[in-house]
Amino acid sequence: MNTMEQHVTDTVWDVVVVGGGMVGATVALGLGQQGMKVLLLERQAVDTTWSDHKPYQVRVSALTRASENVLRNVGAWEGITSRRYHAFTAMHVWDDLSSEKIHFSAQEMGEPNLGYTVENEVIQAALWEQVKACDTIHLVLNPTIKSLRLEEGKARLELEGMGEIQTELLVGADGALSQIRQLAYIGLDTHDYEQCAVVGCVKTELPTEDTCWQRYTQDGPFAYLSMGEHLSSIAWYLPAEKMQWALNLSDQNFAREVSKASDYRLGTVVEVGERAAFPLIRRHAEHYVKSNLALVGDAAHTIHPQAGQGVNLGLLDAAALIETVLAAKLAGKRWGRYSVLRKYERWRRGDNAIVQRSMEAFDWLFKQDSNLKTTFRKGFLPLANRLIPIKNWLMAQTLNGREALPKLATSNIPNVKRNRKH
Ligand SMILES: Cc1cc2nc3c(=O)[nH]c(=O)nc-3n(C[C@H](O)[C@H](O)[C@H](O)COP(=O)(O)OP(=O)(O)OC[C@H]3O[C@@H](n4cnc5c(N)ncnc54)[C@H](O)[C@@H]3O)c2cc1C
Structure with missing residues (x-):
């Protein structure tokens, strides 16, 4: 074991x-x-490292204002804007079954x-730049x-070739x-959507108008997420059995199928990049926390x-989690205690469950398999578009996420102390 590895096993890590x-x-x-x-x-x-000539990557995220705030407050936003990003100013959703649409604009x-x-x-590179700079x-x-x-108020991880590391809180x-979820014996509630998402970047004949376009079709939704004047990231949802078919299409046939799936909303697709496909599964951990352990992100849901x-x-x-841990530390409490971590779980688990369930309701509604659903679906977009409270709620979800946001997600906190390497 070298001295650096010795340091890792000799230290009792805060987190x-x-x-x-x-x-x-x-x-x-x-936390660092x-x-x-x-x-x-x-x-x-x-x-x-970064070069403006890097080809566009297949995995793209649409970030809300709350996420922008979190990333700003940990110092990573500048690393994003100095690389590559695109602001979208409108969303346009329509359904094959009705002539109605819903439109949100900034x-x-x-x-x-x-x-x-x-x-x-x-996003990851911008975060890692800050990680490397934090002493x-x-x-x-x-x-x-x-x-x-997990015992005696500590989490202990055994690493191959390094020995045991100890911490007050394992995330x-x-x-x-x-x-980690598996080693902690935390159960998982799962649901297979029997769908896949095909993603990638494409160039279209018509400009994107800085808009995210989403069409509901019988197979599932199709979306163009604007990434530039004629550039979009696509999210094309298909029954799971069509995944290999979509991946095996020649570029020319892929462009033709994508144009069709979008109902030629941006004309035809003129160029396609790398593509990938993911089976879609809802997962929710039965617990987010145990003593000295917390799950976050996709590990939890x-x-x-x-x-x-x-x-x-x-x-x-x-x-x-950051806010909960820092508040406990400030109050002189052990931040790995179950009672402290339960606050984080209560804060986030219900909220995540609501979003999961609303996505499931959409998925159910738009799988057209009964007359009643079809009738309801035909009325949904016109209703949502006309009833201001529903529309405002949908817009607020798009922009901010939800109420009771953690401080880091609410605004740009000035003078955040950052321990930096010199
Ligand atoms: C098709 C598709 C489109 C999506 N679009 C959006 C979108 O527009 N907006 C949005 O908000 N979300 C979107 N998502 C979801 C989003 O991509 C995920 O929620 C997000 O990537 C989760 O981030 P994470 O850091 O929790 O997990 P991950 O991104 O999975 O990161 C986990 C990390 O842990 C590392 N790791 C794993 N095991 C170990 C181990 N044993 N030891 C050490 N390291 C390990 C991995 O290398 C990885 O770096 C989309 C997902 C899909 C499938």
Whole structure:
């Protein structure tokens, strides 16, 4: 064992975060920047170098204002805007079954935009730039976790080749298939949507008008998320059995099918980039916390991405956990205690469940398999468009997430102290 590895096992870490994705890196930063000793374990190194000529990546997130605030408050927003991002100013949703549509615009809400489309890689690189600059965060790459013990007020992780590490709080931010969730014997409620999402960037004949266009079809929704004048990220939802078909199409046939799926809303697709497809499964951890352990982001929940909420919910988890831990520390309490962590769980689990269930209700409603549903569906968009309270609620969800936002998600907090390496 070298001296650096010795340091990792000799230290009792304030917090150990497993998973340096968008959510885990945010937790590490929010706590590390306030002086807590954080160990971040991540399987894959993240490339923080940048070139404007980098091809557009397949994975893109639509970020809400609340997420923008969280990322600003941990110092990562500048790293995003200096790389690549796009502000969208309108959303337009329509349904094959009715001639009605629903349209939200930033102007109606007195806002500069409704959110941003950003490549996941850009968000992660901007966060990692800050992680590397923070002198209280120690990074270990490619660890192999052998076991977890939660006892005597500590979480103890056994790492292959390194020995045991100890911490007051272990945060599982290791994604949908979370090893930490499994090692902690936390059960999972799951639902298979029997759908897949095909994603990638395309160029279209007509300009995107900085709008996210979403069409409901019999197969499932189709969306163009504006990423530039003629550039969009697509989210094309298909029955699971069509996944291989969509991936195997030639570029020319893919362009033709995507144009059709969008009902030629932006004319034809003239160029396609790399594409990928993901089976869609809702997962919800039965508990988010145990003594000395908390789950955040996809490790705690995954939802249907049609409303683009996954990482937005994860960043709210991160902000809520940061606030809960810092408040406990300030009050002189052990932040790994179950009673402290329950506050975080109560804050976030119900909220995430509501969003999951509303996505499921949409999915159910738009699977056209009964006359009653068809009648209701035909009336839904016209009603939502005309009833101002419903429309305002839908717009607020798009922009901000929800009520009772954690402080980090509400505004740009000036003078956030950041422990930086010199
Ligand atoms: C098709 C699709 C479209 C989507 N669109 C949107 C959108 O528009 N807006 C939105 O908000 N969300 C969207 N989402 C959801 C969003 O991508 C996820 O919610 C988000 O990536 C979750 O981030 P995370 O950091 O929790 O997990 P992850 O991104 O999965 O990160 C987990 C990290 O943990 C690391 N890791 C895993 N295991 C270990 C281990 N044992 N040890 C160390 N490290 C480990 C991994 O390498 C990874 O870096 C979409 C999802 C899909 C499938």
